[in-house]
Amino acid sequence: xxxxxxxxxxxxxxxxxxxxxxxxxxxxxxxxxxxxxxxxxxxxxxxxxxxxxxxxxxxxxxxxxxxxxxxxxxxxxxxxxxxxxxxxxxxxxxxxxxxxxxxxxxxxxxxxxxxxxxxxxxxxxxxxxxxxxxxxxxxxxxxxxxxxxxxxxxxxxxxxxxxxxxxxxxxxxxxxxxxxxxxxxxxxxxxxxxxxxxxxxxxxxxxxxxxxxxxxxxxxxxxxxxxxxxxxxxxxxxxxxxxxxxxxxxxxxxxxxxxxxxxxxxxxxxxxxxxxxxxxxxxxxxxxxxxxxxxxxxxxxxxxxxxxxxxxxxxxxxxxxx
Amino acid sequence: xxxxxxxxxxxxxxxxxxxxxxxxxxxxxxxxxxxxxxxxxxxxxxxxxxxxxxxxxxxxxxxxxxxxxxxxxxxxxxxxxxxxxxxxxxxxxxxxxxxxxxxxxxxxxxxxxxxxxxxxxxxxxxxxxxxxxxxxxxxxxxxxxxxxxxxxxxxxxxxxxxxxxxxxxxxxxxxxxxxxxxxxxxxxxxxxxxxxxxxxxxxxxxxxxxxxxxxxxxxxxxxxxxxxxxxxxxxxxxxxxxxxxxxxxxxxxxxxxxxxxxxxxxxxxxxxxxxxxxxxxxxxxxxxxxxxxxxxxxxxxxxxxxxxxxxxxxxxxxxxxx
Numbered sequence: 001x002x003x004x005x006x007x008x009x010x011x012x013x014x015x016x017x018x019x020x021x022x023x024x025x026x027x028x029x030x031x032x033x034x035x036x037x038x039x040x041x042x043x044x045x046x047x048x049x050x051x052x053x054x055x056x057x058x059x060x061x062x063x064x065x066x067x068x069x070x071x072x073x074x075x076x077x078x079x080x081x082x083x084x085x086x087x088x089x090x091x092x093x094x095x096x097x098x099x100x101x102x103x104x105x106x107x108x109x110x111x112x113x114x115x116x117x118x119x120x121x122x123x124x125x126x127x128x129x130x131x132x133x134x135x136x137x138x139x140x141x142x143x144x145x146x147x148x149x150x151x152x153x154x155x156x157x158x159x160x161x162x163x164x165x166x167x168x169x170x171x172x173x174x175x176x177x178x179x180x181x182x183x184x185x186x187x188x189x190x191x192x193x194x195x196x197x198x199x200x201x202x203x204x205x206x207x208x209x210x211x212x213x214x215x216x217x218x219x220x221x222x223x224x225x226x227x228x229x230x231x232x233x234x235x236x237x238x239x240x241x242x243x244x245x246x247x248x249x250x251x252x253x254x255x256x257x258x259x260x261x262x263x264x265x266x267x268x269x270x271x272x273x274x275x276x277x278x279x280x281x282x283x284x285x286x287x288x289x290x291x292x293x294x295x296x297x298x299x300x301x302x303x304x305x306x307x308x309x310x311x312x313x314x315x316x317x318x319x320x321x322x
Numbered sequence: 323x324x325x326x327x328x329x330x331x332x333x334x335x336x337x338x339x340x341x342x343x344x345x346x347x348x349x350x351x352x353x354x355x356x357x358x359x360x361x362x363x364x365x366x367x368x369x370x371x372x373x374x375x376x377x378x379x380x381x382x383x384x385x386x387x388x389x390x391x392x393x394x395x396x397x398x399x400x401x402x403x404x405x406x407x408x409x410x411x412x413x414x415x416x417x418x419x420x421x422x423x424x425x426x427x428x429x430x431x432x433x434x435x436x437x438x439x440x441x442x443x444x445x446x447x448x449x450x451x452x453x454x455x456x457x458x459x460x461x462x463x464x465x466x467x468x469x470x471x472x473x474x475x476x477x478x479x480x481x482x483x484x485x486x487x488x489x490x491x492x493x494x495x496x497x498x499x500x501x502x503x504x505x506x507x508x509x510x511x512x513x514x515x516x517x518x519x520x521x522x523x524x525x526x527x528x529x530x531x532x533x534x535x536x537x538x539x540x541x542x543x544x545x546x547x548x549x550x551x552x553x554x555x556x557x558x559x560x561x562x563x564x565x566x567x568x569x570x571x572x573x574x575x576x577x578x579x580x581x582x583x584x585x586x587x588x589x590x591x592x593x594x595x596x597x598x599x600x601x602x603x604x605x606x607x608x609x610x611x612x613x614x615x616x617x618x619x620x621x622x623x624x625x626x627x628x629x630x631x632x633x634x635x636x637x638x639x640x641x642x643x644x
Contacts, residue, residue, distance in 0.1 A: 065399070071570040071596055073516070077387070077399045106428060109443065120441040121431065126469045132461075134454050147448045194395070198539045208571040217520045221539040248393040249530040274393055 014234070016225035020170070023202050025070075027171040033161060037100070037179040040159045044098040045183055051314060052321075055186045057097045058176050060193035061085020062104025064166040068200055068219070070207045075165075076221075078194035082107025084244075084277070084302065085192040089158070090148070091306035092190070098157045100176055102169070102193070105162045111148035114141040166196045170227055177235035185320040187239035188313055189231065192270075194246065199224050228264035238320070240313045241266050248274045257284045268312060270305065277301075283308060336556070338547035342492070345524050347392075349493040355483060359422070359501040362481045366420040367505055373636060374643075377508045379419045380498050382515035383407020384426025386488040390522055390541070392529045397487075398543075400516035404429025406566075406599070406624065407514040411480070412470070413628035414512070420479045422498055424491070424515070427484045433470035436463040488518045492549055499557035507642045509561035510635055511553065514592075516568065521546050550586035560642070562635045563588050570596045579606045590634060592627065599623075605630060 027033075047054040062085065063078030086108040089099050093110070101110065115138070116122040123138035134142050152158035161176075163169040180187040198221035228243055243266045247253040250273050257271035261284055271282040281301055283290045292308060294301040349355075369376040384407065385400030408430040411421050415432075423432065437460070438444040445460035456464050474480035483498075485491040502509040520543035550565055565588045569575040572595050579593035583606055593604040603623055605612045614630060616623040 068398070069570070073401050073568070073570065073596065074518075075399055075401065076390070077397055079395050079397065105439070109440065112442065115442065117427070118431065120434070120437065120445075120464070120467060121471055123442075124464075124468050126465065126472060130465065130469070132456050132464055132468060139454075142442070142446075142454055143448065143452065145442060146446050146454060147452070149443055150448060196396075208569070216545060217543040219541045219543070221541070223538060246395070247530070248391070248395065274395065 013226055013229045017227060017230045020201075020225050021174070024167040024171060025202055027168060030171070030175065033172060034175055034179070036159060036161075037175060040098070040100065040156070041179050041183065043156055045186075047098075049096050049186075050310075052317065053183075053186050055097045055188060055313070056100065056180060056183055057092050057188040057190050058100045058102060058173075058180065059085050059089050059092065059190045060102045060169070060173065060195075061089075062107035062163075063194040064104070064169045064196050065164055066166050066196045066199045066221070067205065070202070070205050076196065076198070078196055080104070080107065080194035082109075083113060085190075086110045087113060087300050087302040088190060088192060088306055091300075091302050092310075093152055093157055095306060095310050097188070097310075099152075099159070100180075101158060101160045102172060102176065103160065103162055104193070105164050109149065109160075110152065110158065112145045115145055119145075166199050166224060167202070169193065169195065170224075173227070173231070174235060177231055177239070180239060181236055184238045185240065185317045187236060188309075189236065189239055189241045189243075190309070191228070191241070191243045195227075196224055198222065226264065228260070228266065232265050240316045242268045242270060242309060245269055245271045246274060246277070247271075254282065254284070254289065257282065258289075261286065267316060268309065281305060285312070335548055335551045339549060339552045342523075342547050343496070346489040346493060347524055349490060352493070352497070355494060356497055356501070358481060358483075359497060362420070362422065362478070363501055363505065365478055367508075369420075371418050371508075372632075374639065375505075375508050377419045377510060377635070378422065378502060378505055379414050379510040379512050380422045380424060380495075380502065381407050381411050381414065381512045382424045382491070382495065382517075383411075384429035384485075385516035386426070386491045386518050387486055388488050388518045388521045388543070389527065392524065392527050398518065398520070400518055402426070402429065402516035404431075405435060407512075408432045409435060409622050409624040410512060410514060410628055413622075413624050415474055415479055417628060417632050419510070419632075421474075421481070422502075423480060423482045424494060424498065425482065425484055426515070427486050431471065431482075432474065432480065433467045437467055441467075488521050488546060489524070491515065491517065492546075495549070495553070496557060499553055499561070502561060503558055506560045507562065507639045509558060510631075511558065511561055511563045511565075512631070513550070513563070513565045517549075518546055520544065548586065550582070550588065554587045562638045564590045564592060564631060567591055567593045568596060568599070569593075576604065576606070576611065579604065580611075583608065589638060590631065603627060607634070 044054050044056050049055050062082035063080040066076040068074045089101050089110040092099050123135055123142050124132055127133045163172055201222055245257040245260055253271050253273055257269045261269045269284045271284055280293050283292055292305050366376050366378050371377055384404035385402035388398040390396045411423050411432040414421050445457055445464050446454055449455045485494055523544055567579040567582055575593050579591045583591045591606045593606055602615050605614055614627050
């Protein structure tokens with residue numbers, strides 16, 4: 001009985017996913033993105049890494065937007081600085097992974113965390129000879145940002161792909177997942193992006209700017225299909241998958257994280273609470289709920305978190321290859 | 323009869339505005355903002371400018387957000403790169419105005435238009451001696467950005483105040499307007515920000531993240547009170563006021579711009595259509611509807627637009643002083 005229900009649920013989701021993609025606005029530069037992906041994955045999978053072929057992780061970062069109008073003036077956005085994804089990307093690279101960084105335009109970039117909001121105007125000055133100089137106070141941050149970023153990209157270990165809307169995000173994620181299929185268990189998905197739960201289906205969307213002529217605005221938003229199931233079942237069935245659960249209410253956080261683990265068959269769920277997310281997260285797996293703390297003020301909670309995930313990924317690969 | 327209705331309408335708006343501010347979350351650093359404003363306005367009003375005291379313009383720029391949850395994870399955003407406001411700020415400074423730039427965090431900054439999306443990572447490189455160097459291709463853009471910006475700020479002609487939510491925007495705008503009151507007719511408001519028409523009143527807002535457990539999400543958004551009326555009538559009754567009308571449907575654009583001019587007693591309304599807004603705008607005043615075109619590929623539509631507005635502002639000042 002339960003099994004039947006589960007099967008129904010899965011088929012239902014696949015169906016919803018299918019119609020979501022069929023009705024979504026066409027992804028621009030899909031071909032160029034596919035090209036970059038194929039090249040990046042071929043290059044990196046031919047390298048040897050920790051115990052076997054070099055591992056590739058897809059890190060998603062930042063929030064997706066949901067347009068409320070086809071000629072988009074208004075949209076619903078999900079808050080996310082992209083700090084978690086950018087920081088984690090640095091630690092994955094450090095651990096010998098190659099990273100496909102799927103990020104929201106304008107959000108935090110790897111190696112740029114310790115920079116001020118507006119680096120150009122805050123970190124640089126015009127010298128008397130009208131040459132551009134770095135402010136001493138920011139020199140180190142600027143150097144490691146430009147240096148670290150440049151190294152990762154030029155060595156071919158970091159591929160950055162930007163998105164804005166939920167339509168772009170899910171279409172690019174599908175491209176990434178299907179191209180990573182050939183990596184088998186050495187592929188990892190680290191889904192830190194804040195993805196909209198609700199959206200306005202494109203065909204039912206107002207073409208022009210919604211008029212504010214009179215009275216309140218009533219909106220009905222449809223649920224975004226649970227693509228995690230589709231990712232696990234269809235797009236990349238052998239990859240190691242880590243998803244995130246962010247709540248502002250600690251009460252329901254663990255319960256929802258556990259539910260996500262089962263429902264979407266994730267290998268791990270990172271549970272975090274909005275106000276403490278930079279200090280502590282809870283890594284939820286089938287076998288345990290592990291508290292992961294930031295070690296000290298100089299370090300990040302992502303450091304022990306990625307270390308732990310790399311170990312679990314290694315075990316996963318060994319078990320599958322055994 | 324008409325007059326009576328108008329009066330009713332105005333009182334109604336004042337009442338709605340009052341309750342909007344009473345229920346809005348308290349503005350952080352209100353005191354420090356007021357301090358900066360008082361100092362900036364005192365300094366600049368003591369200087370002489372074109373025909374009389376130096377003029378001060380408040381340029382608003384970028385879109386406001388509307389939180390859907392008090393501990394904000396989701397919000398509705400209004401699309402705006404802030405390009406119009408940033409560009410106009412440069413031309414106002416060129417024309418001898420001092421500028422209070424009320425901008426959305428992260429949007430385009432004055433003098434930074436010709437820079438790539440991510441200036442730090444795209445314009446700079448680490449030289450072999452590990453010193454930071456500007457890429458030749460971007461050297462000019464970077465110099466004029468840092469130079470122009472630094473000059474305007476250090477000379478005390480540019481005050482930048484950031485906002486994110488509709489609550490911050492309207493509370494800061496009120497602070498600015500009331501502090502600019504003493505400038506009389508030499509104050510100008512250039513309201514280019516994309517302000518939300520709808521919002522969720524704070525008290526009726528979900529405290530925690532809205533759950534996506536089951537089914538679609540129904541939302542009812544209230545109308546944001548028409549603050550333009552309040553600005554004209556109460557906050558800065560003698561200032562020269564220019565508002566903007568953006569539509570994606572050309573059909574209704576002029577009609578709505580004309581209506582705004584009358585309804586909010588603006589001195590001018592800049593009408594622009596989403597797809598052509600960088601090529602042409604229509605300046606709507608009581609006496610005329612004037613098409614303003616970008617002169618050539620090197621220039622901006624803001625150049626002739628600001629020139630025209632400065633003339634109209636001069637006439638306005640002369641008439642009031644006559």
